[in-house]
Amino acid sequence: MPPLIIVGAGQAAAQLVASLAQDGYSGPVTLLGDEPHLPYQRPPLSKKYLAGELALDRLYVKPAAFYEKAGVDLRLGTRVERIDRPGKAVILADGTALPYSTLVLATGSRPRRLALPGSELDGVFYLRTVADVDAIRGRFADARSLVVVGGGYIGLELAAVATKHGLQVTVLEQVPRLMARGVGPVVSAFYESLHRSEGVRLVTGAKVLGFEGKDRVTAVVAEDGVHPADLAVVGVGALPNVELAAAAGLKVENGIVVDAECRTDDPAIYAIGDCTKQVHALTGQPLRLESVHNALEQGRVAAAAICGRPPPTLQVPWFWSDQYDVKLQMVGLSQGHDQAVVRGDPGSGRSFAVFYLREGQLIAVDAVNRAPEFMLSKQLIADRARPDPAKLADERVAVKDLRS
């Protein structure tokens, strides 16, 4: 029998391999990844790895021995160029056709690139891979100023690390508040003052027009003025890697469309992780989630479906971001909330939580250095709990008593 082929050797793929083994999959598995590394965790790239506090081998999801033991034919530095659906094969750059019995696309996403004057200059970087971070960190030594284009979580984590490293950092964000896609206004305002207090220059509502420099970037030009930059990093969102799927005629809508079992509209092809779009069990809405939690969950779901096992119980989606000594943990999906309740004082410390409710039901929480609230909320959201807003806001009520 031809192998099960996984295209893309990232977080989702590593979980799929582990879950297939746990679920008793006995057929051959081939894992094809275009990067030269074993599947690795990206979150530390903009955090401890960038800060030089973690070695590369600590990023690996599993050691090489794990794939050997699982009998996986692991081919790194190998890019799939095309899917031949009628022939049930993937085609590599050198024309080799590898037949599959089942195909899983785990191709992830890539940074959205700016097509602005000067954006191809040396010294303008994006941050997605180990290679990107190695290159950025290599420039830290002789750079004094860094301009970060984009005030999302990746840009802000980078700003925090670079500031601690001694660089003068400017963050240019086009919309009026930071991390606007992920958190509510109270949390955005907190992060704005946090970064300012750490010495970051922050400009919101700043439209970037281009990059200046002869051979190398020297400034970022925005509507509000010219910002000197020895180094510029762009973090303006990600695009799903859907091209293989689209060219093969699979259904793609800003993500490879998959059903609840992560199957595409071709029953022999699954897709998992950042590259997918799936109707979410919590909201009933089609969503493309870019998170480790989603990659892990879809890896498990696809493995169960492939092995003919019952689907695993789904958890409420969650996400985190580390900036300075502040851990932000987000759980649930806050879109559509009609009430936001703040517990703690965002103005006077580095610890508070915001609870988002819709028609009385808790749907999401942003917890800033508040692990207990985060942990409880995971459960409350899963239980569709309707906690008392007055209690949520009252610090005298213990976290364990917030349930109703």
Ligand SMILES: Cc1cc2nc3c(=O)[nH]c(=O)nc-3n(C[C@H](O)[C@H](O)[C@H](O)COP(=O)(O)OP(=O)(O)OC[C@H]3O[C@@H](n4cnc5c(N)ncnc54)[C@H](O)[C@@H]3O)c2cc1C
């Ligand atoms: C800097 C950074 C910080 C992050 N921080 C957090 C965080 O704090 N918390 C969180 O939850 N999430 C975070 N994320 C997001 C998280 O890392 C992703 O959601 C996760 O990696 C998705 O896993 P994946 O397997 O879908 O994709 P990836 O891990 O990106 O893996 C996909 C792999 O497929 C390869 N590939 C693509 N096309 C082909 C092809 N044709 N042939 C062969 N290989 C191919 C890609 O090169 C890549 O190696 C962060 C991401 C970045 C970049």
